[in-house]
Structure formats: C-alpha cells, structure tokens
Amino acid sequence: MQLAQQILLMAAKEFTHILRDRRTVFLILLAPLITFGLFAYLYDGQRVTEMNLVIVDDDRSPLSREIINMYGQSELFRYQGLVNTTEEAEQRIQTGETDVAVIIPENLNRDVKEGKSTQVLTLIDGTNMLISNGATKGTSTVLQTVSAGVTLRMMEANGIVPAKAKAMLQPINATIRVGYNPAYNYRVFLLFGLVATVLQQVMLTTMSGAFCREKERGTNMILVASRMPVTAVVLGKALPYFVICLFNCFLMLVLANQLTEISILGAGFDLFMISLAFTVSLVGIALIVSNLVPDELRANQIILLIATPSFLVSGFTWPLSKMPAPLVAFSNCLPLTHYLAAFRIVGVKGAPLSAVGYQLLVLFLLGVAGILGSMMLWRRQRETGKLVNLE
Incomplete structure (x- = not known):
C-alpha cells in the first residue's frame, strides 16, 4: 500500500x-x-518481388503442375508450397504467413481440353497496397502466359475451329479477390x-x-x-x-x-x-x-x-x-x-x-x-x- x-x-x-x-x-x-x-x-480518396505464395491444387493434373511451375519460376513470387484447402490458405493470409494464395479448381485440365473457359481464383492480402498491386499484376501475367501456351498447343493439335475460337483465345482466366481492402x-x-x-x-x-x-x-x-x-x-x-x-x-x-x-x-x-x-x-x-x-x-x-x-x-x-x-x-x-x-x-x-x-x-x-x-x-x-x- x-x-x-x-x-x-x-x-x-x-x-x-x-x-x-x-x-x-x-x-x-x-x-x-x-x-x-x-x-x-x-x-480520402521500386517494384515488389518475392511475395509469399501458396497454392491449393484441386485438379492435380499436368496443366495444374504447369501453372505451379510458372509461379515458382516468377521473380514476383516466393512459392511456399501446396496447402490442402481454401480455408487453410485464407487463414495463412489472415495471420500474415503468406501474401497470395492461388486456388486451382477441380477439372481445370478437363474443361480446357473440352474448349471451355475456366477460372483460377487468386486471394491477395490487401492490407499492403504495394503487395496487392504487385500480386494482381503478377498473377495475371502468369496465367496469361500459361493460357497462351495452352492455346497454341490446342491450335496445333486440333486446328482452329470457329465455334471454339473465342474460348481458345483465353481458356484460363484469372479471378482475383483482394481481402481486407478490396477497394484499394x-x-x-x-x-x-x-x-x-x-x-x-x-x-x-x-x-x-x-x-x-x-x-x-x-x-x-x-x-x-x-x-x-x-x-x-x-x-x-x-x-x-x-x-x-x-x-x-x-x-x-x-x-x-x-x-x-x-x-x-x-x-x-x-x-x-x-x-x-x-x-x-x-x-x-x-x-x-x-x-x-x-x-x-x-x-x-x-x-x-x-x-x-x-x-x-x-x-x-x-x-x-x-x-x-x-x-x-x-x-x-x-x-x-x-x-x-x-x-x-x-x-x-x-x-x-x-x-x-x-x-x-x-x-x-x-x-x-x-x-x-x-x-x-x-x-x-x-x-x-x-x-x-x-x-
């Protein structure tokens, strides 16, 4: 006292x-x-590289492995490995263990072979503007590169079919979801x-x-x-x-x-x-x-x-x-x-x-x-x- x-x-x-x-x-x-x-x-209203990245591979196909390799080779990302579920990836972003998570959907390879357009979801930590801007640009570049390669292989194998031309131009699309600051x-x-x-x-x-x-x-x-x-x-x-x-x-x-x-x-x-x-x-x-x-x-x-x-x-x-x-x-x-x-x-x-x-x-x-x-x-x-x- x-x-x-x-x-x-x-x-x-x-x-x-x-x-x-x-x-x-x-x-x-x-x-x-x-x-x-x-x-x-x-x-009111210098370039970031080696952003931490994890991938959820629900397809486990040669095409999904190609996408994973492209992310691993990109200087914009530091590939930390595969995680099992989308929930686990979201938790890693929430706790700051990773900056970006790519979700490869099931049946990606099958849909591309059938000429269907498909989506690859990217989750980004939006609390840091430098990371969110860099990750948005980087993931779009990676998927566009893979998509262009897939298109060329399909054209060589099947020729150009007019009915499928639109889907073949961009068979893999990037869907980006910026968490915690979606409006930048x-x-x-x-x-x-x-x-x-x-x-x-x-x-x-x-x-x-x-x-x-x-x-x-x-x-x-x-x-x-x-x-x-x-x-x-x-x-x-x-x-x-x-x-x-x-x-x-x-x-x-x-x-x-x-x-x-x-x-x-x-x-x-x-x-x-x-x-x-x-x-x-x-x-x-x-x-x-x-x-x-x-x-x-x-x-x-x-x-x-x-x-x-x-x-x-x-x-x-x-x-x-x-x-x-x-x-x-x-x-x-x-x-x-x-x-x-x-x-x-x-x-x-x-x-x-x-x-x-x-x-x-x-x-x-x-x-x-x-x-x-x-x-x-x-x-x-x-x-x-x-x-x-x-x-």
Whole structure:
C-alpha cells in the first residue's frame, strides 16, 4: 500500500511538470490528433518481388503442375508450397504467413481440353497496397502466359475451329479477390502507420525528458533526500506517460472507426493488449535514454536516431520481407515494427490475439527490460552521488 501511494505521489508530481510545460502538452496531446486529421483528409480518396505464395491444387493434373511451375519460376513470387484447402490458405493470409494464395479448381485440365473457359481464383492480402498491386499484376501475367501456351498447343493439335475460337483465345482466366481492402483504399494502408509513427515520436520525445528535467533543475536532490524506493520513483515517473500514450492509441482507433470508412475488425480486448504492449515498450526505451544522458537535448537527439529510421524500416513504407537481412534484424529491435505487424493482423484482418504472440512478447520484453534497466541505473546513480553532484 505504501509503495502504491509513493508511485501515485511521484506520478502526480510528473503530471504537474507536464502541465506546466506548454510545449510538452502540445506534443503529447495535440500532435497525434492533428496528424490523424491531416492524413485522414489527405488520403480520402521500386517494384515488389518475392511475395509469399501458396497454392491449393484441386485438379492435380499436368496443366495444374504447369501453372505451379510458372509461379515458382516468377521473380514476383516466393512459392511456399501446396496447402490442402481454401480455408487453410485464407487463414495463412489472415495471420500474415503468406501474401497470395492461388486456388486451382477441380477439372481445370478437363474443361480446357473440352474448349471451355475456366477460372483460377487468386486471394491477395490487401492490407499492403504495394503487395496487392504487385500480386494482381503478377498473377495475371502468369496465367496469361500459361493460357497462351495452352492455346497454341490446342491450335496445333486440333486446328482452329470457329465455334471454339473465342474460348481458345483465353481458356484460363484469372479471378482475383483482394481481402481486407478490396477497394484499394489508401487510408487503410497509410493512416494507422503514419499515426503510429508520429505517436511513437511524440511519446519517446516527451518521455525521454522525464529524468533529464530532474537533473537539469536540480530537483533530484529532493528525491534522494526523501529516500523514496527506486521502484516508486521509476514507475511513478512512467505512469503519466503510460496513461497518456494508451489513451492516445485508443483515441486514434475510435476516431478511425467513427469518422472514416475504415473497418476495424479486431476485438476490443485484443486491441487493448496490442496497444498496452506498444505503450510498455515505448516507456521502457524512453526511460533508459532519460537515465543515460545528462540533459534533455541529448535525449532528444538519441530518440531522433531511434525513431526516424523506424519509419523507414518498420515494414510501413516497404514490406519487411523484401528488405536485406541486416535491415530486418535492425527492424526487429524497434517497437513500431511489431506494433504495425500486430495491428494489421488483428485490427485490420480480424485474426485472434494468438496470431501475434511473437510480436506481443517482443514488445513486452523491450518495455520490461527498459524499465528494469532504468531502475538499476537510477539506483546506481543515487548510490554514487551522481544525482546531486551536478556539473
């Protein structure tokens, strides 16, 4: 009970610091709202290769194997193998394991031999515009190439029969179904990524000054003299920013759901857990930086070095699976990468929370490690007198 009171006392003190600084109030509350409104209005209305692809082969004929080989040889796709059912393919797209699924219908080979036009269904993940556009073009090219080869063989074998000429010109047609964003709405692709990027930048910038301000103003001496537990100091400092960041996350979701045509499919509890994990990770990173550097200016410089690259390598501006391995490794150390991946899978596609267990684990680990590290740093600085012996 005493520890809880000390945490709340420290949190009240930090809220007072926040409210006294108009710049901080503006950044932490108004900047995400302004950014959301700007990009929601603005988006009202290099080539991707090796998109992950699975195939459902219900025909299992020489023609279906020819189609599979063509997809495997295309530089646009990375063939992951066969799956048994359409439902399994849809689930793999929903959980982000694959980008494209091709459904080869039963009796494809027989219908083509009989001169009948037939359809090959392609399922595409529409949450990433670059992938959906590239996959649409790529699958059409593959099937047109196979279809042209089939036509030539039929002409050579049977001659040109006028009654069958129309069907022979295009015996295999592509039917494409883009999931989760069939209208190619740019707001679905851009809005949440942009707002999450700005929210990360704002929260890291403001939180990184939490302990720096105490150092610059000399008020650390009060904390040292009070002998308040390290846990109460660190958690009390973090609590106001944690509450504000979590509030901003949900405010963005509510505004998107109410003021735009974007459909958020994820359950409320699942979205809460994703936002909670993202917030914890931001708090942990900011507290570590705030304890390591002596002033707010240098803290902001370090945060800039962290936040700016994350915009480029988080999988938002370019699919993560298409990046070089060193960049992917760096990206996996950033909270924005895992938050955007989890939000797309759960929030946009409606997958269960279990589908993003890895992302949640990484976010919580980043946050907890940062908070525990901050406690160790602050305790060491207090014991060595660095909190009061200011330069």
